[in-house]
Amino acid sequence: MREKEQSLYPIVANFLAKSHQCFRTAINEGLRYSRADVIGIRDIGGDLTGEIETIIVEVKRGSEAFATSSGQAFGYTVYANRVYLADKRPHGFSQEEVQIANHLGVGLICIDAKNKCSITLTSPFYKPLIRLNAQLLEKLRLGKCQLCESYIEIGDGNNRYTRLARERLDKAINEEKGIIFWNREVGDRKDKHGVRLVKENSTYERRFLCSDCVSLLGQLRS
Numbered sequence: 001m002r003e004k005e006q007s008l009y010p011i012v013a014n015f016l017a018k019s020h021q022c023f024r025t026a027i028n029e030g031l032r033y034s035r036a037d038v039i040g041i042r043d044i045g046g047d048l049t050g051e052i053e054t055i056i057v058e059v060k061r062g063s064e065a066f067a068t069s070s071g072q073a074f075g076y077t078v079y080a081n082r083v084y085l086a087d088k089r090p091h092g093f094s095q096e097e098v099q100i101a102n103h104l105g106v107g108l109i110c111i112d113a114k115n116k117c118s119i120t121l122t123s124p125f126y127k128p129l130i131r132l133n134a135q136l137l138e139k140l141r142l143g144k145c146q147l148c149e150s151y152i153e154i155g156d157g158n159n160r161y162t163r164l165a166r167e168r169l170d171k172a173i174n175e176e177k178g179i180i181f182w183n184r185e186v187g188d189r190k191d192k193h194g195v196r197l198v199k200e201n202s203t204y205e206r207r208f209l210c211s212d213c214v215s216l217l218g219q220l221r222s
């Protein structure tokens with residue numbers, strides 16, 4: 001019996017974490033318009049910026065139409081900076097397959113007979129839709145500090161903001177936490193002009209500060 005596609009997800013996730021130095025991976029993650037087989041997040045900003053990169057991999061077990069699978073992988077460019085198709089190929093990808101992937105602009109990860117992964121083709125870098133990428137990162141409990149622009153852990157498991165104090169600077173400083181606050185002026189403007197696509201009750205228009213920036217701000221008190 002052929003192996004299930006889903007059994008390959010953790011294998012590809014482990015490979016992605018190692019080959020791309022991802023500090024966070026996720027498998028079978030539901031997104032607003034689709035579902036991603038494997039997601040990896042890595043730091044790419046060097047020592048001077050907190051930039052991160054989102055990578056999404058579409059995983060197949062070697063039995064589906066290649067151009068269709070490649071096109072599916074390309075679709076993730078609305079969420080991610082790099083997109084890959086990982087496909088089972090005991091003898092590697094054919095030259096024509098590499099040409100198709102290259103033409104469409106998706107990277108290729110080869111899964112061999114022993115489920116060992118290797119990169120055949122690197123993905124180009126894309127600029128995703130900012131809203132969809134930010135939603136994906138928040139689902140993985142990552143949020144951007146508005147001061148130093150680094151991405152920080154904002155919650156645990158199903159709890160979105162457990163690592164943050166809510167609009168209480170004194171509490172955040174004392175507990176050495178980051179902070180979540182809401183921008184009501186911008187929130188009201190988006191409501192007024194109907195640009196908010198999905199109502200999320202009280203948690204709309206939220207912003208974060210990391211614990212390091214909060215600690216610096218704490219010096220203003222003394």
Ligand SMILES: [Zn+2]
Binds near residue numbers: 145148149210211
């Ligand atoms: Zn910060």
